[in-house]
Amino acid sequence: MKIVAAIVTLLSWLNLGNGQEVVTFLEPTCGVSLSTIHLKVIGGQMANMFANPWMALIVSDINCGGSLITDRFVLTAAHCISHHPAVVHLGDFDRSTTAQYCTRTACMPRAIRIPVDAQIGHPRFVNPAENDIALFRLAWRVQFTDFIRPICLLTNYNPLPQMRFFTVTGWGATGHGKGSDVLKTTNLEQVDRSNCAEG
Numbered sequence: 697m698k699i700v701a702a703i704v705t706l707l708s709w710l711n712l713g714n715g716q717e718v719v720t721f722l723e724p725t726c727g728v729s730l731s732t733i734h735l736k737v738i739g740g741q742m743a744n745m746f747a748n749p750w751m752a753l754i755v756s757d758i759n760c761g762g763s764l765i766t767d768r769f770v771l772t773a774a775h776c777i778s779h780h781p782a783v784v785h786l787g788d789f790d791r792s793t794t795a796q797y798c799t800r801t802a803c804m805p806r807a808i809r810i811p812v813d814a815q816i817g818h819p820r821f822v823n824p825a826e827n828d829i830a831l832f833r834l835a836w837r838v839q840f841t842d843f844i845r846p847i848c849l850l851t852n853y854n855p856l857p858q859m860r861f862f863t864v865t866g867w868g869a870t871g872h873g874k875g876s877d878v879l880k881t882t883n884l885e886q887v888d889r890s891n892c893a894e895g
Contacts, residue, residue, distance in 0.1 A: 726750075727848035746804070748865050750847035751879060753791055754812070754832060756782035759875070761866040763847045767837040770812075771849075774821035774830040782812040784834060787843040791867055792877035804843055811835040860886050 729747045752762040752770045757780045762772030770784055788807035790797045797804045814833040821827040838844060865881045 726846045728845055746802075746843065748879065748881075749787070749841075749843050749845040751788070751865055753785040753788050753807075753867060754782055755785060756780045759867070761868070762832065764838070764844065765846050765849055767840065767846070768834050770832040770834065771847075772830050772832055773824070773828045774817040775824050775828055776832075777815045777817050777830055782815065782832065783809050784812055784832060785809050786838060787841070788879075790878045805841070808838070808844070810838060862886065 727750075729749050750764045752764050752772070754760040754762055754770070754772060754776055756776075756778040758776055758778050760772055760776035762770040762776070762784070764786060765771045785791070785807045786809075787805060789804055794806065796806050811834075812832045813835040815830060816833070817830040818827040821829070840846070862884050863881060864884055865879055867875050867877070867879060869875050
């Protein structure tokens, strides 16, 4: 089953290479996951171990999540841009260990780590409320596997139907504590921009 992300259409004005590369935004194998194992935890919902092969963990002085969109680019937030070197973890589920992650019934391969060689932010980003979008270019192309695949992006500017709910995944805080070691998922309701700005 293909899953189309309701992320914004990537801006065509963004220069993504050195003039020699052509980036394809809609990969033929996008949005396909190997979602067969469901795990639950008390006080939250652990993400299905194989359901989000496009999730990227960006590790630097600021840790952020992102989505793999091609074999070379990760879509993330502009507030994740750092002046320190960044490394992207792909195929990661439990960020507390570099060992293989296993349950009673299955194991995931070890995550791969790829340095970031360019961090490209939206030129009009000034605060997290507007234009908070960026691309991180991987130092080399990643080989897609069952556990590492790109998410689907729309390639045109046709208006999306009004969507009220979205599913988000990440390793962020699940309350007033530190971030989660394992990938978590939750559903969020769309918030009007004026309400969002009120905080």
